[in-house]
Amino acid sequence: MNFGPGRMSPAHRSVIKKKGYKKAIHSYRHGKIQWADKQLAGMRIDLRKSLRAQQSGRCYFCRQLVLQERRNACEDIEHYLDKSKLHYRKWTFSPVNLTIACHPCNLQKGNRDLGDAAIRGSTSLRVGSGSFRWLHPYFDDYHxxxxxxxxxxxxxKASAPKAAEAAAMLRDLELDQIERIQQTRQRYVDLLERTVVLMDKLIERNEVNKPRMKKLTAILKTLKDELRWA
Incomplete structure (x- = not known):
């Protein structure tokens, strides 16, 4: 299965360099507007499109497909180094600091500081600028x-070159919970399949009006509601 690129390439650099966004970016850097300001709306839309394409529509962290909603309720433009921190504000528009993340991963990440002292004091964001707590989307290979x-x-992976960073990312994002969520959903699906098989057998025996059929119908209704929230 294709889980998206192992190491991202900042193809969206051209979006940030568009002349039409230069004034808004300048205003942000001088503290006149915030990231959510409508002056940056066009750029945010273009960034989403570019990042989605680069990431095959998947969250950088968990690699699950992200649903595209009208108001982008399921995804966020993720600043790897959190823009809310003063020492990282300078990299708000840095191409190698931007990804798409699903909303759950972004919430779990919160405003963690993922750079060391060298990164916080650096004037450039590149390989060798310092160390990161997690795998870096552009400097490390996820796969x-x-x-x-x-x-x-x-x-x-047993041979992971950045084993400590990979382990920290999985642990901090609690990605082990996704397995438990999927296991719960699979149990519902298995029960649903067994129920359908039993119903087919009853229909073949012309027993559709018997109490057992009504019980199976009630189970199906319950499963439908459970799967909606699983």
């Missing part, structure tokens, strides 16, 4: 460090 097994089971 060389993390493997994803069926059922969304995440593990650090």
């Amino acid at each position: 060389r460090n993390i493997e994803i097994h069926p059922g969304w089971v995440y593990a650090v």
Whole structure:
């Protein structure tokens, strides 16, 4: 299965350099507007489109497909180094600081400081600027460090070059919970399949009006509601 690129490439650099966004970016950097300001709305839309394409529509962190809602309720433009921190504000528009993340991963990440002292004091964001707590989207290869097994089971690869960073990312984002969520959903699906098989057998025997059929129908209704929230 294609889980998206191992190492991202900042193809969206051209979006940030568009002349039409230059004035708004200048206003942001001088503290006159915030990231959510409508002056930056066009750029945010273009960034989303570019990042979605680069990431094959998947969250950078968990690699699950992100649903596209009208108001982008399921995804966020993610600043790897949190723009709310004064020492990282200078990299708000840095191409290598931007990804798309699903809303749950972004919430779990919060405003963690993922750079060390060298990163916080650096004047450039590149390989060698310092160390990061997690895998970096543009400087590290996700697939060389993390493997994803069926059922969304995440593990650090035995030969991972950044094993500590990969382990910290999986632990901090609590990606092990995705496996438990998927297991719960699979139990519902299995029960649903068994119920449908039993119903088919009853229909073949012309027993559709018997109490057992009504019981199975009630189970199906319950499963439908449970799956809606699983």
